[in-house]
Amino acid sequence: MTVSHNDLANAIRALSMDAVEAANSGHPGMPMGMADVATVLFSRYLKFDPAAPKWADRDRFVLSAGHGSMLIYSLLHLTGYARPTIEDIRNFRQVGSPCAGHPENFELAGVEATTGPLGSGLATAVGMAIAERHLNAVFGDALVDHKTWVLAGDGCLMEGINHEAVGLAGHLKLGRLIVLWDDNRITIDGAVDLSSSENVLGRYEASGWHTVSCDGHDPADIARAMEAALADPRPSIVACRTLIGKGAPNKQGTSATHGSPLGKDEVAAARVTLGWDYPPFEIPGDIRSAWLDLGKKGAIAHDEWQQRLSSHSEKAEFERRATGALPDGFSLKDYIGELLANPQKVATRKASELALGAVNALLPETIGGSADLTGSNNTKTKDQRPLTADDYAGRYVYYGIREFGMAAAMNGMALHGGVIPYGGTFLVFSDYCRPAIRLAALQRIRSIFVMTHDSIGLGEDGPTHQPIEHMMSLRVIPNLDTYRPADVVETAECWELALKRADGPSLLALTRQNLPQLRTTADENLSAKGAYRLRAAAAERKVVLIASGSEVEIAVKVAQQLEAAGVGADVVSMPSWSRFDAQPAAYRDDVMPHHVLRVSIEAGTTIGWERYVGIAGLRFGIDSFGASGPAEKLYEHFGLTAEKIVPQVLAALN
C-alpha cells in the first residue's frame, strides 16, 4: 500500500488523542487540527536529522502553542528521534516521562524551546532567527543557513508580547522566520470572536511581515503557502485555517477538544472517521516506515554540511561556539588586576561597562543590547557595532522599548547557540521581563540580564522607578543566579561568573550612583562564594553586618563607628544569595555565625533577610514604596545611614 498524506497525518492524530486519553489529561485539539500542516512541514520543508538532533545548521522548530505538545512528541517519535519512544508517549504527562505536559527543551532533543506560556515561544523564536542571521554573517552560508519555524495559536498572537516580537522581527527583516498560525478561531472560552476582532494579518503586514493564508487541511494549498513564505524576503506568517480537533466527528471545531480527553466514545468515533483501524499506540508498519524514511532524508544535507565544516578554515572556532564552550582559560583576572592597581569610584553600571570592555574583546560570541536604555544601562562597549537588517554581523541589538520581547529573544539566542546574549533595562522593569527570566531559568540557558538603577539610589525619578521588592522577588526564581555587586571589582567577578555558567541565567543588579572601590585584593573570585567577609572585626566581634551592592559602603561605615565605640563588627558583602546557599555549611556558619547578632542592610524589602539574620537579627531596608528626591536625601529619609543604624545596633546589643 502506498502511504498517503492522510495516513501520515492521521498517525499524529491517533497518537495524540490516544496519549491524552491514556493520561486522562492533555490537549488533543491542536495536534489533531494542525496534523496536516505539521505533516507537510516535516515531510517537505523542515531541515532536520533525527540522528543528529543538535546539528548546528538544522532548522529550528518551535511549538509556541505548547499545550499541543503531543504534536511534537508524535513527530519526533515518528521521524525516528531516539526519544520519545512509544513507551515515553504511553507515559505522556506522567512523572519521569520526557513527554511532559508542555514541551521542555532539556527533556528531549528536538524540543528547541520550553513552551506553554502563550506567546513566549514565538518571541523566543525571534531570538533564534537573530542568532541565525548573525552567525551566517560571521561564518557564511556554508556553515549557517537555516530557517526558524514556529507553530502558534490564537493565544500566542493575542498575547501582548506578540506585539513586541513581531515589531522586532519586522524591523530586523528576519526573512527566515516563518510562523504557522493555527487559525482555528477557537480558544478555551469558545470562539475567538468572543474576545477579539483584530485583523491579525493586517497587524503583521503593518509591521513589515509577509502574510499568506491557506486551507490548513489541504496539503497542496499548505505547500503553496509555505513556498510563498520561503520565497518572500520578509518574515512570514501563514494563516492556516483549520478545524480544532479535526477527525473527532462530534467535537471538532469546538473548544471541547482544546484541553480535555475526547472520551472513549468520541475516540472510537474518530477512529471510524479517520479510517484508523488500529489499537492505541500502534502505528501500522508501512506508515511507520514512511515516516522513518521521511526522517532520514535530512541525513544527506547534514552529511554535505559536515563535509563543508571539515574543510572550513574556521571549523574549530565554529565548533567551540556551537558547543557554548568559552575560549580556553577565559578569565577576567588580568582586568581585575588592573582595577586593584588603580582603584576608582564608579557606579556599578559603569563598572559593568568597563568589565564588558574586557569581556567583549575576549568573547566574540557576546551579543549585547538594551531596551532603549543603552546610555543608562551601559551595555554597549565602544567597539560594538549595532546588529541591523543591513549588518547582521553587528553585536549590539537596539531592542527598542520591548523589555519582554528583548528577554525572550535573548533566550532564543541562547537556545540557538553560538552566541551569548546579554541585555539591559532598569531593575524596576524586570517585572516586564519576568516571564522570560523565569523561562530562562527553567530552560537552563545562559541569558544574562543587566538590570541597572537598582534602588532608591537612582534618586529623583521616584517610586515608579525605584525597585523595592524586585531583587528579593528575583532571588526566589529557582536556578536564576542573582548578583548585586558592591564595587568595580565585584562587578567584574560577577560578570565572570555569569559568563562561565552555561546551565542557567544570571542577573546583575547595578547602581546608578557611584560607589567606592572596597576590594583591595582579588587573589580569588570571592563573589563566587556568594557572600564573604570583606572586613573582619578588630575589637571582639559582637555583630556581623551583611549587606549587598551599594549598602556595603554603608555597612563599612557602620562597622567603623561601632569599632570606634569598642564593638567589633564584621562586614560581609553578599552579592549573591544563590551562590552563598550553595557553599558548604562550615563556610556559611563561619561567615554568618549563629551566636552573634546579625544585621542586614539592603535598600529593598526586608522580607527574606530573616534567612540570614534570624528572627532576632536586625533588618534595615525599605518596606514601602520609594520617594522622589536626591539619592542621598532618600537614604537619610529611609534611615539607611550609619548615623541612623549604629544606635539601633548598639541598643540591640545591650
Ligand SMILES: Cc1ncc(C[n+]2csc(CCOP(=O)(O)OP(=O)(O)O)c2C)c(N)n1
Ligand atoms: C500566558 C498564558 N495564559 C494562559 C494560558 C492558558 N491557556 C492555554 S491554551 C489557551 C488558549 C487557547 O487558545 P489557542 O491558542 O487558540 O489554542 P487552541 O485552543 O486553538 O489550541 C490558554 C488561555 C497559557 N498557557 N499561557
Ligand SMILES: [Mg+2]
Ligand atoms: Mg485557537
